[in-house]
Amino acid sequence: MRLIHPSARFRPYTSASGGWGSAHSVLNILWREQAVFKGAKALLRQNKPHGFACVSCAWAKPGDPHALEFCENGAKATAWELTSLRTGPDFFQRHSLTELRSWSDHDLEQQGRLTHPLRYDPQSDRYVTTTWEQAFGEIGDCLRSLSPDEVVFYASGRASLEASFMYQLFARAYGTNNLPDSSNMCHESTSVGLQQSIGVPVGTVTLADFEHTDCIFFFGQNVGSNSPRMLHPLQEARKRKVPIITFNPIRERGLERFVNPQSPAEMLGPKSTLISTQYHQVKIGGDTAAVLGIAKALFHMEQHASNSGGETVLDHEFIAQHTEGFSEFQAEVERHDWAELERISGLGRAAMEAAATVYARSEKVMVVYGMGMTQHRQGVENVQMLVNLLLLRGNMGKAGAGICPVRGHSNVQGQRTVGITEDPAKVPKEKIERLFGFKIPEQKGLTTVDACEGILNGSVKGFIGLGGNFLRAVPDTNRMEPAWSALAVSVQVATKLNRTHLVPGTHTWLLPCLGRIEIDRQNNVEQSYTTEDSTGCIRAWRGTAEPASGQLLSEVSIISGLAQATLGGETRIPWQQWRQNYAAIRLAISEVYPDIFHDMEARMWEPGGFHRPLGASQRKWTTPSGKAQFVSPSNLDEDDDVDEVDPDRRSVLQLMTLRSNDQFNTTVYGYNDRFRGVKGTRSVVFMNRSDIVRLGYVPGEWVRLRTAVEPQVVREVGPFQIVAYDIPQGCAASYYPESNPLIPLWHHAKQSKVPAAKSIPVVLIRAQPSASEADNAIPDEDQAI
Structure with a gap:
């Protein structure tokens, strides 16, 4: 995969954040995505009353917004979604999945918006068009052929409260609590x-x-x-x-x-x-x-x-x-x-x-x-x-x-509030069963790490992804990709092409959905949505742009179609009614979660939205003791895996993964990281200059990174070029998701199973770059810091 561009360089950034650098970056991506007029018009409605909620982060929106209530990365996400570029059926006629797997993450998404429902054809190694009715019917048949606990229902954090509520009901009515989400990987x-x-x-x-x-x-x-x-x-x-x-x-x-x-x-x-x-x-x-x-x-x-x-x-x-x-x-x-x-x-x-x-x-x-x-x-x-x-x-x-x-993605907190969780004890079981006429499974479902383990050992046979780029976001990528091919069913709901879509299972579908910025009309009536931000504030929004394709369905419609095709009339869940009127979904949410969502239809349009009740903010502690708990740490060293292989920590560096200024989650907008002074490449490892010298390297040298624990399993990435940087001795940093293969699946938080991506013990190995990488290497003279 191409991770380096011509004229790569490193030069410390001396300007402040924001300012002209931010303005230039916004204009550049609007131009590149051929969305200057459309994007600029949309930005005036971003995070505004009766406008749309930002596609990217979950930071709170003020009730009295600024004239331009968006940031540089929010503007990039808007341009990325409103792009005039399209990835239609003709694209897949020209490119096989084998060929596309050699492309970079950036180049895959740069092709533009998906336009038609697609089914993987193993004979031609290509996606071919299908109809929505045929896709729903075939997927429903496949799901009914599997045991419910063999199927994972993953949610990325971009779906609305309405879609998230329906999704978890679909999974539980189907018979499983396998509802991992992106929270499992971050918060x-x-x-x-x-x-x-x-x-x-x-x-x-x-x-x-x-x-x-x-x-x-x-x-x-x-x-x-x-x-x-x-x-x-x-x-x-x-x-x-x-x-x-x-x-x-x-x-x-x-x-x-x-x-x-x-x-x-x-x-x-x-x-x-x-x-x-x-x-x-x-x-x-x-x-x-x-x-x-x-x-x-x-x-x-x-x-x-x-x-x-x-x-x-x-x-x-x-x-x-x-x-x-x-x-x-x-x-x-x-x-x-x-x-x-x-x-x-x-x-x-x-x-x-x-x-x-x-x-x-x-x-x-x-x-x-x-x-x-x-x-x-x-x-x-x-x-x-x-x-x-x-x-x-x-x-x-x-x-x-x-x-x-x-929090990261824009509704990752909210989807948990309405039931996206693997733990059935965290949902109002009796209310759901009484309202919708089915029994919630009692056993806990799979977290993201559990789901990965199930894919590796073959116990997980089906995967439905509501957004996201699962195979790039999870740890142990190089072990996960080969195992993914053994899935019997893979269904991905998405707006653009990404790496996960290129590793097909036996039966694979790619279902394109409306973007958040696009108008969602059901029976010629424009629908509204809700999300919850990082501060527990819930507010309404609606799309403002015309859809990228007449073939696109909303996430609500896709979930409804899949559920009806899979479950038939086995429950009292009114899938068709909800599909036509999202207010009916919100009424159901308020009936299941009345303490949070009472009078939801009116309150969601209040300036700034409404806040969920938080007992701790009134000094009411819903803990077993009824009080807030001081918790003593069990270990001062947050990541002690390295002690087993290098007690003196001389040869091993603690590596953290990080995002560049030119990406959001696994979406890479470009190859520049303005604030860190990197231009034209993502193939770098940031190191303290003293560590570079004492380990026998020089800035600009090419190395591979290898995980320093569990040596019987080789986990390695690169070649990366060393950049001397202001980071503590013994520490290093490289970009996510390129360095995810270094994270062992078991290397996670001990109580939450969040992958420990901010501290991976690694060693360096000298490497030879390819001819193109060597031609475009960062000059050592640029690395004065």
Whole structure:
């Protein structure tokens, strides 16, 4: 696959995030996708009342939106969906799947929108057109021939609440709880950790809290690339002199400086906004030690205040009334000395004390974090350590304070709210059974990791994918792809062609759906949808552009067609009625989940939408003890696999996967990573210059990366070119999903099964690039940093 383009180079980026770089990037992709007029018109309606919800990230939308309520990556996602390019039947007449498997992820999606329902023809090794009726009928026949627990119903996070609700009912009525989703690969550690600690599986912070906070802590989240619209409330907070304290292995430009592209004064002037007032480059896997160090400093400050008669640092009244486990946590903190905390975190004592000092002076503190915390072996405990930090000073259940996990795809949190989960205990079983006339299976279904194991051992024989690029997103890619071919049934609902579609099972269909931006008409009536954002806010939206093809169906229609063809009249689920009127789906949602969705049809159009009830935000803790829980960490080292093969950690580097500025999830918009100074390639590994030298390499040299554990299974990627970069010693980074083959399937968070993609033990092996790669290599002289 082609991962490098002509004129590849590395040159450190010196400008702020946002600004002219962002504006130029938006214009460039609108031009490239041949969607300048259509895309620009759509952007005026993006994240607006009665407009459409952003296709990419799940960051909250304000009730009083900006004139241009979109960010650079949101605009790229809009242009990508509204492209004038098409991947029609003629494309598949020209290209076999064997040929297409040699193409890159970028080049596959660059062909444009899928236009017709397709069935794989093994004789010609091509997709051929079919009718919707024939596809539904054949898929229904195949599903009925399999045992329900042999089939996986996967959801990517892009589907609406309406489609997600129908999808989980379809799976359960069919007879399985096999409902893994993209949460299993990113924030399931949040769902498990927060539920145990504060009694809710989601964050407690809303957009309004940013207006009241007086201190923000950031952990493991790259706001500049992954959720740039958050930079607006961060900038407003900084204008109020709110300190922002960041812990992240790499210095990300979005957390350093920002120029608001919507401000003429900022765009035309020399100034930018400083975002992080402290920036601590914690080692990969050192976050728990860093937070423990902050807590240790707070306890010392509390002791000093007690001895001197000063003001207390801890909120003893809150701790006594609302928490459990404080004494055990304090004892655990005091058990570790500063030398150990410094070694594991990679930070000096002074850095941790500096963060603690600002925290102690602040009354309303929020913690924002991303997958840099969740995708570790101890990912659940990482999340709980952040909660511990907030509980020490009562920063939960008051305005301007709380925990704020930043979710990825736009409705990945919402689909969980309406039942996309492998655990039947997390859905209102009695209500569903009474309303729809079928029994929910009692046994737990498969998570994403479980589903992968089932595909590898042959126990999973059918797979339905509601969006996503499963084979590129999961770990152990090079083992998964050959096993995928043994599937009896593979059904993929998608808008564009991706790698997963090119690995067919025995019976394979590719079903094209409407994009989120497109108008969905049923019986000539335009339908509306709802989604839930990262802050638990639910709001309505509707498409504004004409569909890319008259052959496209909505996800609701596709789910309804599959369910009717598979189940017939076995339930009381009114599939056809729902297909024609989405308000009827919302009525059913409100009947199943009345505490969250009562009066949904009216409330969803309120400015800013409505928030789901969160007991923790009112200091109501739905935990077994009825209190918030301090949880002591079992291990300061978040990823200890490497100790077995390299106790001194001399030859092994801890590798984190990351996204470029020019991608969203597995969708690669281009080969530039502007903020990291990389142009024209994704075949790079970022390393500390001292590690490059001590391991006997030079910047610009080509290497392969090999997983350093389980040596009997060779997991290797490359060749990648070494780029000297500002990253802690012993750490390295490379792009997702290209480095996913390095992650063993078992290398996941111990309680949540989230793949530990942010800490993979690897070794380097010298490699020879191909002729084209060598011709386009990054010149060493560009790597001065």
